[in-house]
Amino acid sequence: MAKRATIGDVAAYAGVSTATVSRVLNGGAVAETTASRVREAVARLAYTPNALTRSIFAGRSSTIGVVIRDLSSPFYLDLIRGVDEVAAANDSLVLLSNTFRQVDREVAQVRAMDEQRVRGLIVTTGETADSRTRRMAESGAPCVVVARTVPDPPPGVHSVSLDNVEAGRLMATHLAAHGRSSVAVVTSGRRPSQLERTAGLRRALADLGLPLPEDAVTVAESGTEVDDAVGSLLAGARNHARPVDAVVCTTGRLTVAVHSALTARGIAIPDDIAFLTMDDFSWAPALGITVIAQPSYEMGRRAAELVVERPGEPVTLVLAPTLVARTSCGEGHRGGSGQLNGLS
Amino acid sequence: MAKRATIGDVAAYAGVSTATVSRVLNGGAVAETTASRVREAVARLAYTPNALTRSIFAGRSSTIGVVIRDLSSPFYLDLIRGVDEVAAANDSLVLLSNTFRQVDREVAQVRAMDEQRVRGLIVTTGETADSRTRRMAESGAPCVVVARTVPDPPPGVHSVSLDNVEAGRLMATHLAAHGRSSVAVVTSGRRPSQLERTAGLRRALADLGLPLPEDAVTVAESGTEVDDAVGSLLAGARNHARPVDAVVCTTGRLTVAVHSALTARGIAIPDDIAFLTMDDFSWAPALGITVIAQPSYEMGRRAAELVVERPGEPVTLVLAPTLVARTSCGEGHRGGSGQLNGLS
DNA sequence: CGCATCGATGTAACTAGTTACAAGCTAGGT
DNA sequence: ACCTAGCTTGTAACTAGTTACATCGATGCG
Secondary structure, X not given: OOOOOOHHHHHHHHOOOHHHHHHHHHOOOOOHHHHHHHHHHHHHHXXXXXXXXHXXXXXXXXXXXXXXXXXXXXXXXXXXXXXXXXXXXXOOEEEEEEOOOOHHHHHHHHHHHHHOOOOEEEEOOOHHHHHHHHHHHHOOOOEEEEOOOOOOOOOOEEEEEEOHHHHHHHHHHHHHHOOOOOEEEEEOOOOHHHHHXXXXXXXXXXXXXXXXXXXXXEEOOOHHHHHHHHHHHHHXXXXXXXXXXXXXXXXXXXXXXXXXXXXHOOOOOOOOOEEEEEOOOOOHHHHOOEEEXXXXXXXXXXXXXXXXXXXOOOOEEEEOOEEEOOOOOOOOOOOOOOEEOOOO | OOOOOOHHHHHHHHOOOHHHHHHHHHOOOOOHHHHHHHHHHHHHOOOOOOHHHHHHHHXXXXXXXXXXXXXXXXXXXXXXXXXXXXXXXXXXXXXXXXXXXXXXXXXXXXXXXXXXXXXXXXXXXXXXXXHHHHHHHHOOOOEEEEOOOOOOOOOOEEEEEEOHHHHHHHHHHHHHHOOOOOEXXXXXXXXHHHHHHHHHHHHHHHHXXXXXXXXXXXXXXXXXXXXXXXXXXXXXXXHOOOOOOEEEEOXXXXXXXXXXXXXXXXXXXXXXXXXXXXXXXXXXXXXXOEEEEOOHHHHHXXXXXXXHHOOOOOOEEEEOOEEEOOOXXXXXXXXXXXXXXXXX
């Protein structure tokens, strides 16, 4: 295990001081003959400067921390791509960690990011870690909360999220336009984004004279729970003599499961029941599934840009969802074909 | 922007030396009265130790570097999940970067990882960066190459890959068992893994008395090129009076595109043409698509374990692919139903 | 009662760099 | 020929920690 060359080794080899080597590497005033001797030494010793030492002197590392709740979701893949792209353009690397949806790990991972003195932090976590992110922001590392708005953000704490109420409204409008009146919802728990989407859908439906009763909304935390949820949704509707003609799924994570639960029951989409879900995905065009798309890649970019640009005032970005109309709610929407751009 | 408390501030607040604070934090012999005073100071000043400084003293950081060629592929998402899980279990974080399939960025990013003094490196890159990974391995940072075998690995350089020839063989056997004799292939370029899969398929097909002529293999680098590729495949076969009865796709990245190209031409799967592709995905069961699955999550875990366990001799892991039989090559495979486990 | 021992703590050197300041040397102007 | 200005370079202090070694005081034992 060969020892690694340090700046001192390079200096000794070239017969200069470490200061001169540092100047050659970072562009100070050095005579060309000396500089070439130093470069020769760098090459000969395969010297690679230690970025950690650089960072400690600079007070901050050049990495951007990203703490993700659930790395298995494609939404976050796109988000990370967006972050990575901005990071790469700013000579930063991405320090990634997953919390496996466990709150205690959220706190631990955010702390770890703090210890690593990340240049900024992008989190998709709950409020538990908020006190630390506030402190990090105070000490100069901007924190961006994704997919949640922060109540009363201090300087340095930003948020990038989706207009979930608007997502619900888009759903309601689209379903009503296709003559659906009895909507059932599969949602995923108590996260604010989920709640807002259901609330937005309910309100917009009410505005159109369509009710969304409590028992037309079921919660499923995981894919395995979905089949029961869909079953009880359909059964409940039968009891009310109110046959469901549309099923909405409020999270992309459960799209496959809900779709399968429907088709496994021999239900034809859209003839028997319309299907509408969140988050666009690569197979959606082939399957003709209409979705409310989140600009997840853009959310990642925006979040990273907030880290890099460090605006003085807290920024709260709320991005607009987009309805991508395909055939799962029936043909013939009166609006234009294909993608309806809803950026506000 | 409040200055951050250092170990010196804590020491001053508690009225002790920095050595004592360090001992309290890292478990040295300290009197309980002193220790509690120090802990009080740590809490009061919200002191968070600087992991960078720790790392520079230790000679190495605790992060595991991961350099990915194409972050948009779900294969890599699962890989990263596996890496992250092992990292989390070993108090490490994952330093991630994407090369956007550009060779010059590969070199740059591996260098950046080296500068960050990562504890070990997992790369899915080509040979260009090999000289650097060798040097990193020499200086104590194990490097694991994923999805490619390294010709003559020095100590500290490992590889985790798929048995691509076996993948080709599984394809051939399955197709032949379903009475297919005229196979066409869509593949993705000159990477060794792609070449091996096609070669394995061709050889196994030949063993079964079935030829795979050169012009039955087309290359498509991106999804947009796929439709032309499929078109020329089908046209070429017509010229030879040899109608294609099976289409194989050697990369999961192009599955959607190939599938769409087929169905867009009104081709019925499997009645007109059988369809077989690489990499399992969440919609495959719903669509009945038979796939050769890679254990991508396990590959990530194994790679990370090699980094953590740092075996003395170079390890070359070749994992077995698994055929997941569904309906896209026709029903009634004689082997057991569902998943055929092919771990060797 | 004196010396040895032990636990607790501080001092200072060390990690690998960056940079302010000082000093040396050369060259140009007078 | 001398003084000054400017370029080049080295010295040493600084970043935020860790740790080997020295020291100090308090017991314990003969």
